[in-house]
Amino acid sequence: MSDRADEGVTGADGAAVADRIGPLSPGMRLPDWHVAKVDGEKMKTTAALLRDPTPIHWDTAALRELGMGDRAINQGPLNMAYVMNMLAGFAGGYERVRRLRVRFRGNVREGDSLRAGGVVTDVRRQRADDGDEILCDCDVELSVVDGDAVLTGTATVALPGKGSGDE
Amino acid sequence: MSETAREPAGMSADDVAARIGRAFPGGEFTVERWFAWLLADAALAGPETSTPGGPVGEPAHPLLAWTAATQAMGVTWDELFSWFGSSADDGPMFGEHETVWHAPMRVGRTYLVSGEVTSADRKSGRSGVFDVIGYVFRLHDKESGAHVADCWNSLILPRRLS
DSSP states (O other): OOSSOTTOSOOSSTTHHHHHTOOOOTTOEEEEEEESSOOHHHHHHHHHHHTOOOGGGTOHHHHHHTTSOSSOBOOHHHHHHHHHHHHHHHHTSGGGEEEEEEEEOSOOBTTOOEEEEEEEEEEEEEEETTEEEEEEEEEEEEEETTSOEEEEEEEEEEEEOTTOTTO | OOGGGOOBSSSOHHHHHTTTTOBOOOEEEEOOHHHHHHHHHHTTSOGGGGOTTOOTTOBOOTHHHHHHHHHTSSSOHHHHHHHTTOOGGGOOEEEEEEEEESSOOBTTOEEEEEEEEEEEEEEEETTEEEEEEEEEEEEEETTTOOEEEEEEEEEEEEEOBO
């Protein structure tokens, strides 16, 4: 299991990833994206980048004082980002992620193994500046491996349709 | 004071609700290459997408929408928490989030950020009393004026009993 998406998230092959896993239709599962082990050092980098003073992400003494155990709690935005990575890997690039709505249902802690996944709920076609594009609505989820869902929600990604410049 | 008469420390529910509509000072955020690289690395997304010397305008990680919004909202996180009589030490948490991208975030671009508080509700549950604060940000490309993204968020602020 890798902590990076097997397919990457910047491929210029558009819907190639989606095409490889079968016909695009409701019920189709998106390729899972895994985090082998959540790294506390990434939380420290993120806290610094975001100027986030919340100590539960980097100060285990503060965690204990709050009665929240002794493993740092991952930033919510990083949990969202893992789902974005999964979506971008499926759709073929960052620019294809059009909407993401999530509810944070639990904490991800340092050392946890995670799985981001989703399932297609609707497929629509719309006109875009450079031709048709296919909008794919999905239910998404981030779960601790052998544990509970920590984030659930819905998303929309755009895939190039016939006549688009990205086809 | 009896147990049933105990109130959460800090602001009353009415005081919290009175913050609805308060605008963020706002500001601007430039997606600098080093920042995009480090954020992508922290998000395990592959910072090779933002290599030194890469083309200006290449798509950046979509998390940059939320990041730009919160970095340029015009207040620090602690200042935002203090609007509601809370602080980072109280253990604030994310509740829900939605981003709608009207265009990709791009390396090297500068984004204008505006927004306001949209809801503020006091609730109680198994974990005690807490406030749920909703707020929204809008991102516009500074150069073109194009509407790039909307970010809606809810923040959970636990209340300790006095």
